[in-house]
Amino acid sequence: MSHAPLLSARNVNKSFGRRADRRQVLFDVSADVFPGECLAVIGGSGSGKSTLTRIMLGLETADSGTVAYAGDDIRRESGLVFQDPFSSLDPRWRVGRSVAEPLRIQRRDLSRDEIDARAAAALRTVGLDPAVFLGRYPIDLSGGQAQRVAIARAIVNEPRVILADEPMSAIDVAARIQILDAFAAIRETRRETALVMVSHDLGVVRHIADRILVLHDGRVEECGSTDAVLGNPQSAYTRELIAAASL
Numbered sequence: 001m002s003h004a005p006l007l008s009a010r011n012v013n014k015s016f017g018r019r020a021d022r023r024q025v026l027f028d029v030s031a032d033v034f035p036g037e038c039l040a041v042i043g044g045s046g047s048g049k050s051t052l053t054r055i056m057l058g059l060e061t062a063d064s065g066t067v068a069y070a071g072d073d074i075r076r077e078s079g080l081v082f083q084d085p086f087s088s089l090d091p092r093w094r095v096g097r098s099v100a101e102p103l104r105i106q107r108r109d110l111s112r113d114e115i116d117a118r119a120a121a122a123l124r125t126v127g128l129d130p131a132v133f134l135g136r137y138p139i140d141l142s143g144g145q146a147q148r149v150a151i152a153r154a155i156v157n158e159p160r161v162i163l164a165d166e167p168m169s170a171i172d173v174a175a176r177i178q179i180l181d182a183f184a185a186i187r188e189t190r191r192e193t194a195l196v197m198v199s200h201d202l203g204v205v206r207h208i209a210d211r212i213l214v215l216h217d218g219r220v221e222e223c224g225s226t227d228a229v230l231g232n233p234q235s236a237y238t239r240e241l242i243a244a245a246s247l
């Protein structure tokens with residue numbers, strides 16, 4: 001893990017709503033993401049996990065505070081994986097077209113053959129045989145397969161950071177291991193790529209994360225290595241989360 005952060009949020013505040021309905025959801029939050037690491041963001045429902053990570057990846061703006069990115073354009077250099085794979089895949093498109101889409105938009109320098117080859121390679125990385133899956137439509141995929149297609153699309157343009165927001169919570173338990181394997185394969189083959197994972201599943205987090213950031217009602221409760229946070233939590237709130245997960 002390099003010591004210069006790839007992404008760095010400082011003193012981020014964020015509110016939603018207007019006037020009487022206005023509610024602050026992030027309070028002075030600072031967080032770093034380093035190249036090649038997996039940072040898990042955990043915390044209870046509504047604690048601000050999605051909002052923080054969306055702000056860090058430029059999908060949402062902070063009211064105050066700063067987000068620095070050690071690159072050109074975080075929007076172009078990131079890959080996104082969300083909870084429901086079917087809502088992120090166009091039902092009218094075959095898998096091959098969906099996976100290749102980011103390359104077709106961003107890499108006009110590549111030939112069609114090169115784009116097809118990279119789409120096939122991305123599918124292989126997530127454990128899907130291109131010969132079987134390139135021609136399929138989303139309706140012919142299981143939830144776990146669809147999520148792996150979404151992951152293949154997220155990695156096809158070799159992003160420097162991947163945001164996965166609850167990528168397993170809509171997937172049945174039996175297929176979750178395949179999603180975990182897909183992320184493990186990405187980490188193995190693209191060692192500089194950072195993975196930011198929002199998850200309430202501490203079993204998954206323990207398996208994949210290098211570091212954990214705990215959010216509680218919009219504030220950073222604690223942040224440290226996975227072993228330190230899960231093995232020796234500093235806050236009562238983190239201890240409660242761990243007890244509830246019966247790790």
Ligand SMILES: Nc1ncnc2c1ncn2[C@@H]1O[C@H](COP(=O)(O)OP(=O)(O)OP(=O)(O)O)[C@@H](O)[C@H]1O
Pocket residue numbers: 016017025043044045046047048049050051052200
């Ligand atoms: N676009 C929005 N407009 C208004 N309120 C929002 C918006 N996005 C998030 N919120 C509110 O901000 C708070 C934090 O939401 P966020 O989705 O970041 O939390 P979370 O920790 O990811 O929650 P969950 O685990 O339930 O997904 C919640 O109260 C949510 O209702």
